[in-house]
Amino acid sequence: xxxxxxDHDSINIGKNNNDNNKKTIEDxxxxxxxxxxxxxxxxxxxxxxxxxNIASLLIPQFASDMFWPKILNLWGLIFLISAIARLYIxxxxxxxxxxxxxxxxxxxxxxxxxxxxxxxxxxxICSLALLATILLYLDYxxxxxxxxxxxxxxxxxxxxxxxxxxxxx
Numbered sequence: 001x002x003x004x005x006x007d008h009d010s011i012n013i014g015k016n017n018n019d020n021n022k023k024t025i026e027d028x029x030x031x032x033x034x035x036x037x038x039x040x041x042x043x044x045x046x047x048x049x050x051x052x053n054i055a056s057l058l059i060p061q062f063a064s065d066m067f068w069p070k071i072l073n074l075w076g077l078i079f080l081i082s083a084i085a086r087l088y089i090x091x092x093x094x095x096x097x098x099x100x101x102x103x104x105x106x107x108x109x110x111x112x113x114x115x116x117x118x119x120x121x122x123x124x125i126c127s128l129a130l131l132a133t134i135l136l137y138l139d140y141x142x143x144x145x146x147x148x149x150x151x152x153x154x155x156x157x158x159x160x161x162x163x164x165x166x167x168x169x
Contacts, residue, residue, distance in 0.1 A: 027097075027098050027101060030097075030101045031090065031094075031097055031101075034086075034090065034097070035087065035090065038083045038086045038087050038090075039083065039087070041079050041082070041083045042079065042080050042083030042084060042087075044076075044079050045075070045076040045077065045078065045079025045080030045081075045082075045083060046076065046080055047076070048072050048073070048075055048076030048079065049072075049073055049076035049077065049080065051072075052068075052069050052072040052073050052076065053069075053073070055069075056069050121154075121158070124154075125151060125154060128147050128150065128151050128154075129151060131147055132144045132147040132148050132151070135147065
């Protein structure tokens with residue numbers, strides 16, 4: 001009987017090792033996807049900075065406008081620095097990245113994120129409705145109509161995504 005239990009234990013150990021290797025491969029795929037994502041955003045930031053500075057040099061009207069060059073350079077810098085920081089964290093703390101992956105796919109955290117997202121969605125809709133009411137009161141009818149159309153579009157998009165993700169799961 002001891003011999004059978006040892007064989008059974010060795011079979012389980014082999015399965016666990018394969019599961020661990022599978023998780024490691026999934027972790028590596030997750031890490032590589034995240035790296036590509038951060039590199040993409042870093043390149044967008046670099047592209048914004050380069051295009052903004054080239055446009056400022058070539059188009060005098062663009063350079064004289066102080067708002068857009070500053071805003072575009074600022075967003076480019078934000079994208080670039082955040083991408084570099086995330087890539088550095090992924091390289092310096094690989095266990096943190098693996099923990100983040102586990103937390104991202106944990107059912108409890110998914111439920112919390114879903115409830116927080118829905119509460120934020122309802123708050124945004126209520127805020128837009130309040131803003132539309134205030135704009136109507138101030139006789140900004142066109143702006144109020146635009147916001148009302150946006151609210152209805154939000155409901156339509158919610159129904160579409162609910163159907164889409166309901167079919168996927």
